Amino acid sequence: MAAKDRKTALIDHLKHAILTLELEPGSDLDEVALGEAFELSRTPVREVFRQLDGLGFVELRDNRGARVAALSHTTLRDFFLAAPMIYAAILRLAARNARPAQIEALKAAQAQFREALRTGVAAERALANNRFHEITGEMAGNIYLLPSFQRLLIDHARIGMSFYRPRTSQMVQNLDTARHHHDLIIAAIEVGDEDRAAELAEDHWALSRDQIELFVMPAALDAPLGEITRKTSA
């Protein structure tokens, strides 16, 4: 029984470390080192790799080591193309199917998210936000949508970690808007307002997109040397 626990501990560790960018996208995973660290032989470690590959955390290549799933420029484009649609569908179904116990869990997750905002630790915030959305996925309960949704959540967390530095007041303010969105989402789900829930999904992802724009395009200086063209993403 002890080995099983060490195995789940490894899974949890890897998920956590990958979501928080503690393990960088594309970085190599050493099956021997991880085996020693978690007191497991290579066999179960490799099984964990294959499992996390199936979930989108990790990438497996033949005769080469496992790597943390990449997060490239093109994936960012794919992300904002797919996210609004999938997320709107998930929240619509969440509003349709949410059970009372799940709504309580969602409220608890939101409390955690608030707390993370207060303490200001980026990793905590990303994980709490991730947990919030995970619950909406459970509420929707559609086995065909979940695989894509969960992959979106993985990269949502990582993108959130990447493209945020609390330098500008706008970025800090966006976080508060996100928190407010969550509250509105909870309310829409609680009353079963599907259309409202789907609408909020759009808003919520637009916010994420804006956040990235802020990061990619820092506040312009006073005197423009050339012409500054405003990029419109995706």
Place this chain on the structure above:
Amino acid sequence: MAAKDRKTALIDHLKHAILTLELEPGSDLDEVALGEAFELSRTPVREVFRQLDGLGFVELRDNRGARVAALSHTTLRDFFLAAPMIYAAILRLAARNARPAQIEALKAAQAQFREALRTGVAAERALANNRFHEITGEMAGNIYLLPSFQRLLIDHARIGMSFYRPRTSQMVQNLDTARHHHDLIIAAIEVGDEDRAAELAEDHWALSRDQIELFVMPAALDAPLGEITRKTSA
């Protein structure tokens, strides 16, 4: 190198057998027996199970054997809820991004599908149809949509195998309509007509839904004993 080939052979066999219902949903997979059959030790067989679990072909439960992914009543509901949306998105992106080589591959797949319709072997038809749609997924090339899409394709094939007997002329006719849809889809993709491609996706899935209704509700007898209400699904 030989072992690697036997491993891929096992993967291909399982995928094939699962898609064609040769292996029934929910049936147990014996890792020892499969290992002997494909001249592999249990270790690689188990890795294959985990991989196919990640892809949605198989379900893994702790300390119990691997099973072919279930296909329950509730999954059927989930299916027709998610399929139109995902498929419309895939075809829209396919029309947007398809490359010439891919279009050729799609035409070849359609030729295979025609041939399968001619010979009338259900498994051949399901596999050819599956391949056709797989290519549209490759064309779309969005890593976030693919996981859900591929799971839909797995069950699309299996549902197609389940809910079809060429008894009624309507069912045979539906197949021809599906073939025609494919031709229209190819045309829309070739000219890059996104809206048309998305529209065709809706039609195509409506056809699948009607096909199931035909199966669940066989041709009514002459004299209605009670009232026959037409079901509208989802």
Place this chain on the structure above:
DNA sequence: AAAATACAAATTGAATACAATTGGTATATT
């Protein structure tokens, strides 16, 4: 000196051996 080849070390993959868990059957108990 640059490129190609050969070799060695390190890493990954598969097979075997060992341990733990599950499920069924027979025996015991009430």
Place this chain on the structure above:
DNA sequence: AATATACCAATTGTATTCAATTTGTATTTT
């Protein structure tokens, strides 16, 4: 007789050993 318990066989999970592939380095070749 019905239920509970103990044991055994079968199956699953992990560790270890062995094989194959990759990768870095040194040597050779042009």
